[in-house]
Amino acid sequence: MEKIIEIKDLVYEYRNEENEGVAALKEVSLQVKEGEFLVVIGHNGSGKSTMAKHMNGLLLPSGGKVYVNGLDTADEKNTWAIRQTAGMVFQNPDNQIVATIVEEDVAFGPENLGIEPKEIRNRVDNALKAVGMEPFRKKGPHLLSGGQKQRIAIAGVIAMKPKCIILDEPTAMLDPSGRREVMETIRQLNREEGITIVHITHFMDEAVQADRVIVMETGNIVLEGTPKEVFQQVEILKQLGLDVPQVTELAFQLKNSGFNLSQEILTVDEMVVHLCQLL
Amino acid sequence: MLRDITIGQYYPQESVIHRLDPRVKILATFVYIVSLFLVKNFTAYGYILLFLGFSILLSKVPFSYIVRGLKPLFLIIILTFGINIFMTKGEVIYQLGPLDVTKEGIRQAVFMGARLILLIIGTSLLTLTTSPIQLTDGIEKLLNPFRRFGMPAHELAMMMTIALRFIPTLLEETDKIMKAQMARGADFESGNIINRAKSLVPLLVPLFISAFRRADELAMAMEARCYRGGENRTRMKELSLHGRDLVASLITLLMLMIVILDRFIM
Amino acid sequence: MSIIVENLTHIYNPNSPFETTALKDVSFQIEKGDFIGLIGHTGSGKSTLIQHLNGLLKASSGKIYVNDFEITKKDVKLREIRQKVGLVFQYPEHQLFEETIYKDVAFGPINLGLSQEEADQRVREAIQLVGLSFEDVKERSPFELSGGQRRRVAIAGVVAMRPEVLILDEPTAGLDPKGRDEILDQIKNLHNRYKMTVVLVSHSMEDIARLVDKIIVMHKGTVALQGTPREVFQHVELLESIGLAIPQITYLMRKLKAMGKPIRDDVLTIEEAKSEIINWLRRK
Numbered sequence: 083m084e085k086i087i088e089i090k091d092l093v094y095e096y097r098n099e100e101n102e103g104v105a106a107l108k109e110v111s112l113q114v115k116e117g118e119f120l121v122v123i124g125h126n127g128s129g130k131s132t133m134a135k136h137m138n139g140l141l142l143p144s145g146g147k148v149y150v151n152g153l154d155t156a157d158e159k160n161t162w163a164i165r166q167t168a169g170m171v172f173q174n175p176d177n178q179i180v181a182t183i184v185e186e187d188v189a190f191g192p193e194n195l196g197i198e199p200k201e202i203r204n205r206v207d208n209a210l211k212a213v214g215m216e217p218f219r220k221k222g223p224h225l226l227s228g229g230q231k232q233r234i235a236i237a238g239v240i241a242m243k244p245k246c247i248i249l250d251e252p253t254a255m256l257d258p259s260g261r262r263e264v265m266e267t268i269r270q271l272n273r274e275e276g277i278t279i280v281h282i283t284h285f286m287d288e289a290v291q292a293d294r295v296i297v298m299e300t301g302n303i304v305l306e307g308t309p310k311e312v313f314q315q316v317e318i319l320k321q322l323g324l325d326v327p328q329v330t331e332l333a334f335q336l337k338n339s340g341f342n343l344s345q346e347i348l349t350v351d352e353m354v355v356h357l358c359q360l361l
Numbered sequence: 362m363l364r365d366i367t368i369g370q371y372y373p374q375e376s377v378i379h380r381l382d383p384r385v386k387i388l389a390t391f392v393y394i395v396s397l398f399l400v401k402n403f404t405a406y407g408y409i410l411l412f413l414g415f416s417i418l419l420s421k422v423p424f425s426y427i428v429r430g431l432k433p434l435f436l437i438i439i440l441t442f443g444i445n446i447f448m449t450k451g452e453v454i455y456q457l458g459p460l461d462v463t464k465e466g467i468r469q470a471v472f473m474g475a476r477l478i479l480l481i482i483g484t485s486l487l488t489l490t491t492s493p494i495q496l497t498d499g500i501e502k503l504l505n506p507f508r509r510f511g512m513p514a515h516e517l518a519m520m521m522t523i524a525l526r527f528i529p530t531l532l533e534e535t536d537k538i539m540k541a542q543m544a545r546g547a548d549f550e551s552g553n554i555i556n557r558a559k560s561l562v563p564l565l566v567p568l569f570i571s572a573f574r575r576a577d578e579l580a581m582a583m584e585a586r587c588y589r590g591g592e593n594r595t596r597m598k599e600l601s602l603h604g605r606d607l608v609a610s611l612i613t614l615l616m617l618m619i620v621i622l623d624r625f626i627m
Numbered sequence: 628m629s630i631i632v633e634n635l636t637h638i639y640n641p642n643s644p645f646e647t648t649a650l651k652d653v654s655f656q657i658e659k660g661d662f663i664g665l666i667g668h669t670g671s672g673k674s675t676l677i678q679h680l681n682g683l684l685k686a687s688s689g690k691i692y693v694n695d696f697e698i699t700k701k702d703v704k705l706r707e708i709r710q711k712v713g714l715v716f717q718y719p720e721h722q723l724f725e726e727t728i729y730k731d732v733a734f735g736p737i738n739l740g741l742s743q744e745e746a747d748q749r750v751r752e753a754i755q756l757v758g759l760s761f762e763d764v765k766e767r768s769p770f771e772l773s774g775g776q777r778r779r780v781a782i783a784g785v786v787a788m789r790p791e792v793l794i795l796d797e798p799t800a801g802l803d804p805k806g807r808d809e810i811l812d813q814i815k816n817l818h819n820r821y822k823m824t825v826v827l828v829s830h831s832m833e834d835i836a837r838l839v840d841k842i843i844v845m846h847k848g849t850v851a852l853q854g855t856p857r858e859v860f861q862h863v864e865l866l867e868s869i870g871l872a873i874p875q876i877t878y879l880m881r882k883l884k885a886m887g888k889p890i891r892d893d894v895l896t897i898e899e900a901k902s903e904i905i906n907w908l909r910r911k
Contacts, residue, residue: 182493
């Protein structure tokens with residue numbers, strides 16, 4: 083498979099209030115394959131958000147390189163092509179909607195790209211359909227729930243026809259039903275439209291749905307693999323202050339008590355199957 | 362409580378007036394205001410009233426709804442009326458303590474009061490029949506020719522859009538912060554003016570901080586969606602002029618002509 | 628009884644086209660020193676309810692007693708209510724406004740009309756109670772702190788008013804797992820050491836199961852269910868039909884039991900599940 087994002091030895095430093103250089107990212111390397119569903123976890127300040135902002139040129143590397151669809155983000159000529167290829171959705175649903183009417187907001191990106199009005203209309207309609215929000219196209223965004231607002235933000239990105247969407251904790255401020263709505267929407271975009279997803283989250287039940295999970299800590303990638311591979315490392319994750327699914331932790335504890343139980347358990351059903359095999 | 366305030370209230374309706382190009386509506390409103398100030402007798406008000414009544418009828422906005430918009434400005438109308446009635450010199454017909462009511466005063470008061478009411482109704486018809494987004498589009502397009510003189514037409518329109526977008530959000534936030542501070546014993550309702558002003562600090566500081574944070578995040582989100590100012594930007598809904606816009610413009614010009622004739626020739 | 632709510636009804640915008648009944652004939656009781664979990668879908672009436680307990684909203688009808696004191700009486704002073712019930716809103720760090728953490732935490736106590744020494748004493752205590760060092764942070768600006776620490780300062784601002792009942796609306800929203808655990812530990816600590824009655828609003832059934840003595844489930848402005856977590860989490864179908872869930876571990880145990888395994892299904896924590904499963908496997 084093609085790689086859509088390639089990060090090579092990325093270093094990012096900024097100056098804090100005492101004017102000391104602080105490295106938020108320390109030689110991070112990562113490749114994101116086209117069509118992949120990648121989840122990034124790690125606690126606040128681990129560098130996940132900083133890395134995400136490098137993936138569409140909102141931040142530029144202090145060292146190392148970031149390529150999006152083969153384009154170097156450090157080259158100013160590429161900025162707009164990169165932002166169109168790798169769209170971004172942020173945490174606060176209120177602070178990324180620009181217009182006073184849903185469909186006008188979805189049109190904002192394509193309008194910035196200078197696309198013809200007729201084509202914009204098409205894209206807006208399709209994008210709203212893709213996130214299941216077309217009944218709300220004439221509504222004011224302040225009348226929507228948090229989950230609906232995030233779906234509008236996703237539609238706004240889809241309308242730019244990106245290959246990849248980077249979501250920076252899009253579910254952090256939502257209630258459980260809003261979280262479900264957003265997760266279903268991005269899973270569907272990934273499966274049906276083949277859009278690459280880079281999803282940053284604190285919720286382990288969301289990470290379980292990924293093709294691949296990476297765990298960040300103090301500006302480094304410390305764990306990487308399929309959800310099954312990563313969540314087996316219960317001890318390391320706990321040390322980092324991260325959660326694991328309850329059944330995974332139970333499997334880990336049962337194994338410590340001397341039961342020969344598989345550690346590749348992420349869901350209730352898997353646990354039931356493995357427990358029954360023990361007998 | 363704060364959410365009851367409606368700003369730039371739009372009355373959704375299917376009507377010819379609603380469908381008119383916002384540029385035509387903005388210019389017509391401008392012409393209407395100019396006409397109002399050209400008027401010096403009551404007959405000319407009649408022509409203007411005719412024009413306004415015809416527009417209201419076509420707009421299908423209930424008259425009672427329009428009149429409701431006068432309510433918050435009631436005090437100003439009364440004040441205008443009062444000042445004119447007592448401050449105009451002339452033939453005294455009634456004395457109210459130290460104040461004289463003159464014949465000219467009454468005429469003047471009615472005249473100015475009528476002007477104010479017509480002004481308010483006419484301009485509110487514009488906002489009632491034009492959605493905020495059309496309004497900003499119209500303003501942007503109308504200001505476009507002045508760009509070469511350094512007028513930031515696109516930026517102004519974008520600012521208006523964002524302001525309109527964030528008014529409900531910030532009102533809701535004000536409500537939340539107020540309640541949170543009240544839960545900590547803050548009192549926004551009693552005390553003298555100085556104490557009340559002081560009591561606003563715990564409300565205003567968090568509100569400003571939040572507004573700045575929002576602005577920051579919004580700027581980032583706009584950049585991520587390839588926003589780079591008005592250059593090379595297209596619009597999903599292009600404004601285009603139709604036959605009805607021409608008719609509306611002609612009728613408006615006709616009204617202006619009549620008012621001018623009335624003032625300078627008759 | 629710490630809190631008694633009797634037939635509480637609240638109607639927003641009464642006698643207008645926007646009239647909505649947010650609370651309908653709500654009644655329940657909370658024992659002194661209880662740790663209560665308040666759960667419900669967004670719009671179920673939870674936040675309207677907690678604002679009544681603090682006197683921020685006035686009941687359309689019904690009564691509320693806090694420690695035998697009726698707070699719904701007409702002539703009650705708000706100050707008296709606030710000394711009894713402390714309310715921490717969602718994202719409380721957004722209400723910080725003073726230059727120093729000391730001043731911000733003192734805002735509540737001073738509004739209560741306490742003397743300087745008394746306020747000082749309470750600020751000291753509250754800052755330490757939320758796990759921050761008073762000497763380290765008192766002169767610092769609240770805006771220098773990390774998100775989780777800022778939130779703790781905001782909670783200290785309410786704790787410093789020494790309420791008999793502490794209500795927290797989703798105190799862990801938006802925090803990472805570590806920040807969440809720290810805050811929940813502080814709350815647990817307040818409850819254990821000071822016998823404070825605590826009402827916790829949360830969307831996380833795992834946290835609720837782990838912490839509370841009793842759950843009140845709200846739905847469409849009424850109390851849909853109440854009882855201990857073991858009782859409430861037995862009603863899976865009802866909870867799911869109103870957009871809620873039960874902890875993953877409870878789902879697992881229910882599934883095993885449904886398959887005929889000799890196992891208790893009212894299990895709430897991983898530790899319980901572990902010993903239950905070990906017992907079962909050993910019996911085999």
